[in-house]
Amino acid sequence: MFDIASIINLQNHDGGWPYRRTAGSWTEPTVLALLAQSVEKGDPRSIERGFTWLRASQRPDGGWPPRPSVAQSTWVTSLVALLPPDSLGHSHQAAAIDWLMGQTGEETSLVYRLRRELIGDGSGPEPRKGWPFFPGAAAWVAPTAISILALEKSRRLRVSSGVQERIQVGRQFLLDRMCKDGGWNYGRSSVLGVEADSYPETTGQALLALNGLALSGTPSPKIGRALAAAEEQARRCQSAEGLSWLQLGLQAHGVAAKGPGRELPCRQIMDSALCILARAALRGRNIFLE
């Protein structure tokens, strides 16, 4: 596992972080490296260089690309929006939120719905609006969960009924997609009539995003089942990244996850940073909920 000093050492000259050693900078590992530095003793110069890189890579539409050479804003915008606006810059954060508010899964677009109606396949309830990984594609659990967390952070700073509504619909999207076993798959809970398996990463992310349900006074009976599923997943988890998301998600509901009883290796910057964030959550500081 990379400790925080090692993560700092892997920062690229341009200020961003790569997914793996000696590679180019990407938005996702840069955000996670900055979040990890915020819960441990970070290096102020490294942090400032990281934020400078992020600010420079924001696109004119307000979103962020996965890396600067990709000419498209994507779901990683929601990750950037989790960073403190005081450090990122309030205007940068506000533009990110505006971009996120304009995104929805293609399955909820008017054109797609109309097309389904025309071919006689438009029955059933209107799908709830979640977020896609990439514009023009369907909504999925992971980007929806992270977008909800980003909007929650924004809502705490400035009240917006539109933001609150998207958060609520997004949470319903997640609840709709809970698997039979109580956890979350990356997508639907069944495909072609066959129940889908749930995964640690997405179960942890969904639980994080559903944290506000109890606080908002509308506790869902599904949450108890989800917590039990997440605890079971944590016990048999085979991935440090998956376990970290489970620990973060369970901690958001006041539950300390027990791992599989063996050390799971962290091999790269991403899983190492997530381990640091999960450990901080177990100590009581869950950065995704601040």
Added chain:
Amino acid sequence: MNEGITGRMTRRQALMASAGCLALTRCSLVGSRLPEPRVSIVRAAYNQSLYETVRRLLVDHRVDVKGKRVVVKPNLVEFDPGTTINTHPMLVHASLEAFRALGAADVRIAEGPGHRRVTMDLADAAGYFETIPRFDELFTDLNLDDVSQVLLKDPFSRLNSVYFPNTALGADLLVSLPKMKTHHWVGATLSMKNFFGLVPGGVYGWPKNVLHWAGIDECIADFHAAFPRHFAIVDGVVGMEGNGPIQGNPKPVGVVVAGTDMTAVDATCCRIMRINPAGIRYLRLAAGPNRLREEDIRQIGEHIKSVETPFNLIPEFQNLRI
């Protein structure tokens, strides 16, 4: 989802039917030089003999990799301690050793799983670390590799360009090492569908759903054309039938199928699985109308009849049964 594409494809197919030369441009560069694609079917098991089997396959097909960069791309999908979902690590190692023995300057293993992003943990659970010495040094996670934008020439799909990993783009030979499986969206997943793993999740997400909206079959055909320097070695020792590519059941077949022309390799695998290759849309798109016939593919080694093993199909694909 694909109704907007259908009209476009119909026009394209009509164009292809009227211009045979266009069909040739859709085949692999190497394959198009051959009057008749050659496909090997060899009996195999997951034991030490697999190493010699793969080496002989490459020699039989006169695969010239001396001084070249080879990227071996297995199908790594899900945590599975058994042999059903992922390409067996022994076949991956055997391929690595065989290409090295033939003088390749560099052989890397690379994969970008489609829906789980914890690639190294998947590889660990699948036995890759245990079977392949220095696996972590040899492996590139294509989901997280640096990327370059590639314009698709005359694409079948809605995509005009795709970001591909630099490791794959830099390969002199890209070796598809899939598992022989049924697939609940496209019928069968073999060497061509395996190239979906070249698309970086770091750009498109997990899953790479953009490809579904652009047309799955069409994207498979596009990627086949985008990486013309390829070779296929299909793990059919134990395949998967039923609700593949993840939730199906193990299907022992006991073969490895290999060749330079991926459409011919996949068509042959389909016949072994008792699936009509002409019913697989991406094969029709990539191969053109007249390149999937059994009589147009020269089989080496075992006869299809001697190894054919009917794979159970989900109800949606019963019409593919031979």
